[in-house]
Amino acid sequence: VSVNETLALANACVTAVAVVCMTAGFVAIRRKNIARHRRLMIAATTASALFMVGFVVRFARFGFRPFSGGAGWRNVYQLVFFTHEPLAVINVPLVLGALTLGLRRRFKTHREVARVALVVWLYVCLSGIAVFALLHFSPGR
Numbered sequence: 001v002s003v004n005e006t007l008a009l010a011n012a013c014v015t016a017v018a019v020v021c022m023t024a025g026f027v028a029i030r031r032k033n034i035a036r037h038r039r040l041m042i043a044a045t046t047a048s049a050l051f052m053v054g055f056v057v058r059f060a061r062f063g064f065r066p067f068s069g070g071a072g073w074r075n076v077y078q079l080v081f082f083t084h085e086p087l088a089v090i091n092v093p094l095v096l097g098a099l100t101l102g103l104r105r106r107f108k109t110h111r112e113v114a115r116v117a118l119v120v121w122l123y124v125c126l127s128g129i130a131v132f133a134l135l136h137f138s139p140g141r
């Protein structure tokens, strides 16, 4: 298996870790466990930051991977990819903003920003994993 494929899988895996941490982090704050929420959201941000490193390395080293599945799956891929991509860009300042506000204990503003950030972040991660699966396992090649 190539370095490129291994990195792609590692990126999908850290993204799955981010999804688990942010979901558990949300459950924690709903249960009013601030310390646990803080830890889990820092863990989720770290996982997504690791993804970013892996993504940049992969993109710089191997470039863009075109879709090579069948025609029907191409429509699915494009729908997922072209919503994933702009939201992934918007997601970066949203998550960093939510994190900073939380760490600075500006909780009222944090709550407002973080509610949007969490929904966007979750969608970006899940659609990112879907993009990975579609690129690597779409039938009809």
Ligand code: HEM
Residues within 6 Å of the ligand: 026, 029, 030, 034, 037, 038, 041, 042, 045, 095, 096, 098, 099, 102, 103, 107, 108, 110, 111, 114, 115, 117, 118
């Ligand atoms: C990217 C990181 C973070 C995200 C996405 C996030 C997400 C959220 C969300 C969605 C809520 C609202 C929950 C609800 O609807 O009831 C919330 C509330 C809260 N978060 Fe975070 N959080 C993050 C980091 C942090 C950090 C680092 C702290 C630091 C202690 C923190 C402390 C809190 C507190 C105290 C609340 C309750 C605010 C209130 O209800 O007035 N969060 N967070």
